[in-house]
Amino acid sequence: MTLIQEIDYGTPASKAEKNVTLTIDGVAVTVPEGTSLMRAAVDAGIQVPKLCATDSVNAFGSCRLCLVEIEGRNGTPASCTTPVAEGIKVLTQTERLKQIRRGVMELYISDHPLDCLTCAANGDCELQDMAGAVGLREVRYGFDGDNHLKAAKDESNPYFTFDPSKCIVCSRCVRACEEVQGTFALTIDGRGFDSKVSAGMDEDFIGSECVSCGACVQACPTATLIEKSVIEIGQPEHSVITTCAYCGVGCSFKAEMRGTEVVRMVPYKDGKANHGHSCVKGRFAWGYTTHRDRILNPMVREKISDPWREVSWDEAIAYVASEFKRIQAKYGRNAVGGITSSRCTNEETYLIQKLIRAGFGNNNVDTCARVCHSPTGYGLKETFGTSAGTQDFDSVTEADVVLIIGANPTDAHPVFASQMKKRLRSGARLIVVDPRRIDMVRMPHVEASYHLQLTPGTNVALLTALAHVIVTEGLADEAFVRERCDWDEFQDWAAFVAEQHHSPEATATITGVPAETVRAAARLYATGGNSAIYYGLGVTEHSQGTTTVMAMANLAMATGNIGRRGVGVNPLRGQNNVQGACDMGSFPHEFTGYRHISDDATRTMFEAFWNVPLDPEPGLRIPNMLDAAVDGSFKAIYIEGEDIAQSDPDTQHVVAGLENMECVVVQDLFLNETANFAHVFLPGSTFLEKDGTFTNAERRIGRVRKVMPSRSGMADWEITMAISNAMGFPMQYNHPSEIMDEIAHLTPTFAGVSYDSLDALGSVQWPCNDAAPTGTPIMHIDHFVRGKGHFVLTEYVATDERTGPRFPLLLTTGRILSHYNVGAQTRRTGNVAWHPEDLLEIHPHDAEQRGVREGDWVRLQSRSGGTSLRAKITERVAPGVVYTTFHHPETQANVVTTEFSDWATNCPEYKVTAVQVSPSNGPTEWQSHYQELSEHNRHIAEAAE
Amino acid sequence: MSPDRLIYMANQIGKYFSSQHRQDPVAGIANHLKKFWDPSMRRTIAAYADQGGAGLDPLVLQAVRTLSVTHL
Known part of the structure; x- marks a missing residue:
């Protein structure tokens, strides 16, 4: 394994169709018109020294290192800002250029600390490389004059430091913030010698508009902006390409490693969804993978009020199987079911629905896409x-x-x-x-x-x-x-x-x-x-x-x-694998590839391959399962990677359903809110510990690659397989690639997908089959998949959730940049610096009417329930509308949302809840009660001597 | 499962199919219930319809009665 070093062409590629041929250092090269001399040189195998240029941002021409000579032209133009021209002859190495470059480097180094051996960027510093490339041997100016060597470091960001003493003011960070991220949080403040990189209005990074995407860190050619993890651990020695486990964009990353420890996550330039860019979550918020709250041993308890008891994997799996069999024998085949998650890989999701359809013998399988897309x-x-x-x-x-x-x-x-x-x-x-x-x-x-x-x-x-x-x-x-x-x-x-x-x-x-x-x-x-x-x-x-x-x-x-x-x-899919979870047949009414279970031909194919008869009737959706649990007809559930007690609407109804079941099995990373009501906890693995695939919002299937051993000892797919075998429905796979082979065999839109094809193509968008062997970026080009496009009459039907005197405001809920879904992962990272608690956004007019000031505790009450949180007064919401997020279990925003749902799919109506807001002294009685219950139900018994 | 919840859901489905001019709403409702509702939910609503179906919109009641004959 080696560290993947991507080529930096210095300037972006030209999209021109017309080509130009020129000669660089005697090497003929043909490139698209508009290409820079610097980039053409790279194509010709020639590296021109550079500092202010990198191919993620437009050429700037400030560092004066990349100068070249062009036969028949005066001067020494910068190769980054000079476009190619037909027939020109370019020289990148002449005595004149050597002297200029050495002089430029001498000036840079005269105001740069000479601490290379102890610098965190040692071995990954372009300034160091360029000093070597130009043959810098001395700095004649000394270090006694004015300099920036004592400039104060900004360590306010949780993930990276800004050390202006090492800054060469190349503006790569500023341009990355503008051109790549589009936030414009950075600028060069001052002129001449006083020039310095400044976040916001000369603020520290954490207090500025910076969104901590890390594009500036990635662009920095020195140690000025550098990851704290690199400072702490050192430079990585190998890297593995994998896919982010956060949102539905599905960014490709290089996990840069030292042994089995992640040093940093660097967005991969060849990633077709992200083209080398990332956000604060994907690049930085992976610390949860080694967080002390991870549960690493299986646990069992008879009653949810009992303390957890750590057991062996064999005992845990046997207990699950015996309980599910007992419950089916007592209450019927349909009294059990399961939930997959968009946080699972395609292969894991596929196995869960297979376990439920073939092993449990019913179609009571659903996925969290039920509550989103x-x-x-x-x-x-x-x-x-x-x-x-x-x-x-x-x-x-x-x-x-x-x-x-x-x-x-x-x-x-x-x-x-x-x-x-x-x-x-x-x-x-x-x-x-x-x-x-x-x-x-x-x-x-x-x-x-x-x-x-x-x-x-x-x-x-x-x-x-x-x-x-x-x-x-x-x-x-x-x-x-x-x-x-x-x-x-x-x-x-x-x-x-x-x-x-x-x-x-x-x-x-x-x-x-x-x-x-x-x-x-x-x-x-x-x-x-x-x-x-x-x-x-x-x-x-x-x-x-x-x-x-x-x-x-x-x-x-x-x-x-x-x-x-x-x-x-x-x-725009919310979680990383919403598309994949849906594709993999985890809805109760359809197999992989959206084929209804009542379709005899499809079902017969699955029956033949799985060697088991399958139920042709749709199963229960998540809200139906919970309704049935409250009514007493649904008794056991297997939940992988989903926290319905926090994410699903009308929390008290969800809790009532969970409490009414006889066996709740949670397979997850942490003791989440749902685990408070579980009888079995099976420790899952993070995306860094697993092989598999995710499918992003553009139908792009990307590989997830294991970069470290599973910390719990069993991969998630192995756990599902073990449960199935214990239940009496045999499954035998040696690797997730074999599961994908089965998916491809049974799913026409995935027929061309395999781990080999993904390795060859990088990623692929389904449909991928004989008709489209390299995938399908754009759908419905010549005709719609259904034939003729179908127009539907869309009569407006007002929701039954109405405002009135008791609940005069409308609550809508959503998410925030720094957190992901229920926050179980991001709350265990430095991202809490930006959003330590859920806040209620309220318009100044509504706040004034209620005597609510900024930061006050307010009670948010609907007919479903109430919670208390702090107010944030803002005109981002219109009068009459309030908004909050659902990232923190202390708030439990979903205790307020209702049971109303979409007419066709039962997707909950999170976006419309009639509420009242009033001043409050702190958490509600329900919140206090829940906190006590949560603390009690998380207790793990001491292991016997 | 509580008939009240199922009645509400069925009427929601009914409102959509009632607005589609080119489809038989009764067939549309029945087909939707058959494709997406678990049999136990269909049995519950059918049994409720057999007892008069108070609260079910007329087209929904018709659809459920069709369903109770053909799809259980």
Whole structure:
């Protein structure tokens, strides 16, 4: 194993189609027009010394090291800023250039500490390398003059330090923040000798707008910005390519290692989802993998009030099998089930659903996509024919209009947000549909043309109003619709949306969005060129979530914005493997590849391969399981990687269901909230300890590679296999690659996927089969998967969750950049520095009416329950709307959310809860009670001597 | 499982299919229940419909009665 060193070409690649041939140091090289001399030299196998250039940012021409000579031209131009030209002859090594470079380096080093042997970047420092490359042997100026050697270090960021004494003011960090991340948090403050890198308004890093993505650290050629883990551990000696386990962007990373210890995670330039960029979670927040709270031994208890008892793996597996068999014998085959998670690999998810369908003998399997993107599956399958987004991420580079609805990409999908912001900075227009003024509405160099700040719960009314404008103003793409869609259905739909009660003027009273804004946004979407829709849980987590998904599909079809680059309908998946969990057959009604279990041909195939008869009837969904548990007919559950007691709505109902079961098995990293009600705890593995695959929001299947041994001794797939074997349904795999081979064999859209093909291609987007051996970046190009595109009538049905005198405000919930889902991972990292507790965002008007000041404790009460948390007064929310996150169990935001759910899929309506907010003295009685219960139920008995 | 919850869910489904002009709403509702509801849920709602089905919207009641004959 070696450290993967990616080539730094110095400047970005040119996209020109015309080629140019030139000679560099006598070597002929042909490159696209617009390529820099520096990059062309790398192509010719020649390294030109450089410091301020790196290929993730545009050329800057400040360091004066990369000078070259060009035959017939005067001077010594910088190779980074000089483009190639046909027939020119370039020299990179002449006596004149040597002397200039040595002089430049001498000046740099005259104001740089000479502590290379004890410097954390020793061995990975471009300044050190360049001193060697130019043959620097002395510094004639001495160190007695003015210098920056005593400049104070900024160690405020939890993950990296900023040491200005080592800074050469090359601006790579500033440019990375601007061009790669798009935050513009850094600048060069001062002029000349006083020039220095400054975060925000000369603040420390933690107090500035810096989002800690680490692009600056990655770009820094010295030890000025460096990971604290490198300072602590030393330089890595080998690296392994793997896929991030946080959000649905699915970034590729190099896990840079020293032995079995992670030194740092570096985003991989060849990663097709992230192109070498990352966010604070993926790059830095992996400390949870070795956190002291990890549970590493299996544990069992008869009653949830008993202390946990550590047992052997054999005993734990045998106990699970005997309990599930006992319960099925006593209460019936259907009294048990299981839940997979989007945090599991595809292979783990596949095995769980196989265990349940074939081993338990029922279809009571569901996944946490139930509570996030299940309406996407239903809605896009119904309209287009497949349950997935239509584009790759790179497609956004060709979008002219971006419509973001119910998503907050800078917080929840930050790396894709950076790519989107880059496109917006270069001219694409933006429409934001969101009850909150999310960052994308207005931030440095990005401003939405229209922000449709609608009342929560009114998406369908708004989207149908947009359609009304498109149809009644003649903006539909009739030629596209006639060719690609069912024309009769379209005409019905057009007549429906044209009805007066769907007009922006009529719906303004429902949505709260002025009619003229809706009309302008509709015109822009329909006529602005390539229009692309990106959406999130603000669409799906509603009682009409599925209808909203179909309404967006209608808009895309009606305007011809589907089936090519730059357009489409794109779900931004919340967790890392939401797409994969859905693909792998973990919904109760369908096998892998979204084939219904009642389909005889498919079921027969699985029956033959698994050698067991399968139930042709759908099983219970998660909320159905909990309802049945409360009613007493559902008695045991196997949960891998999901914390339903914190993440699912109406916590008291969830808890009642869990408490009513006789055997709850939790397989996870930590004693999470659900484990408070568990009888068996099976310690799982982190993504760093496992082999497998994740599938991101663009259908991209990427490899997860084991970089360290499993700390608990059994891989997650091995645990599921052991349970199955103990239950009497034999499974035998030697490696997750064999599970993927089985998936590919049984799933037409995965037929071409194997670990070998993933190693060869890096990653691949399904469908991947004989028809598309290298995958399918864009779907529905010539025809929809279902044949003709299907228009659906989208009548607005108001949610039954209504405000009134008792609960006059609407609560909507979401997430924040620094935390991931229930926070079990990120709360055990330095990310708590940014978000140590959940806060309630409330508009100044609503706060003043209630006598609430910034930071006050407030009670948030709905008809489901109440919790207390601190208030944050902000105009990001409209009057009448409040917002909070669900990352901290001390708050338990879901004790407030209700049982209302999407009509088609039972996806909970997290985004609309009628609440009241009032001043409070601190935690509620329920919170205090829960805290006591939680502490008691987490107790682990001392091991016997 | 509590009939109240199932009644509410079934009526939600009914509202969607009732708005689709080109489909038979009764068939649409019945098909949705068959494709996505566990048999025990279908049995419960069917039994409830057999007792009169108070609270079920008329089209939903029709669909559930169809279901109770053909899909249990």
